[in-house]
Amino acid sequence: IKYNGTVIVFGDVNPSAHIMAESDIFVAGSTRGILHAGCLGDRNATVVAANFSSGQIRIADLIVRAPDDAIEAGSFDMAKIHDNHIVIDSVLK
Numbered sequence: 001i002k003y004n005g006t007v008i009v010f011g012d013v014n015p016s017a018h019i020m021a022e023s024d025i026f027v028a029g030s031t032r033g034i035l036h037a038g039c040l041g042d043r044n045a046t047v048v049a050a051n052f053s054s055g056q057i058r059i060a061d062l063i064v065r066a067p068d069d070a071i072e073a074g075s076f077d078m079a080k081i082h083d084n085h086i087v088i089d090s091v092l093k
Contacts, residue, residue: 001017001018001019001020002020002021002039003020003021003022004021004022005021005022005023006021006023006024006025006026007019007021007024007025007026008025008026008028009025009026009027009028009029010028010029011027011028011029012027012029012030012031012032013027013029013030013031013032013033013035013055014032014033015032015033015054015055016033017032017033017034018033018034018036019033019034019035019036020036020039021036021037021038021039021045022038022039022040022042022045023037023038023042023045024037024045024046024047024048025037025045025046025047025048026047026048026049027047027048027049027050028049028050029049029050029051030049030050030051030052030053031047031049031051031052031053031054031055031057031066032053032054032055033055033056034055034056034058035047035049035055035056035057035058036058036059037058037059037060037079038059038060039058039060041060041061042060043059043060043062043081044081045059045060045080046059046078046079046080047059047078047079047080048076048077048078048079048091049076049077050075050076050077051077052066052067052077052079052088053066054066057079057086057088059079059080059081059086060081062081062084062085062086063086064079064085064086064088066088067088075090075091076090076091077089077090077091078091
């Protein structure tokens with residue numbers, strides 16, 4: 001999927017999926033595919049998911065592998081750029 005705005009997924013992103021958004025990506029499930037927010041260079045874009053299970057997270061020109069386990073069960077995690085690195089924090093409980 002490639003979209004020139006924000007992408008919202010109500011479910012999981014499977015391993016073979018590749019989602020590219022010019023803005024933010026929100027996933028109300030697990031992420032196992034490739035998520036690329038800010039695909040045209042927007043370093044203010046974010047990726048929010050119920051569970052970063054595995055896969056790859058890209059924001060603008062930066063890439064990080066999702067953590068091997070959830071930060072905190074029952075929360076939403078957010079990936080964003082901070083000091084030229086992608087950081088993932090638990091944001092909603």
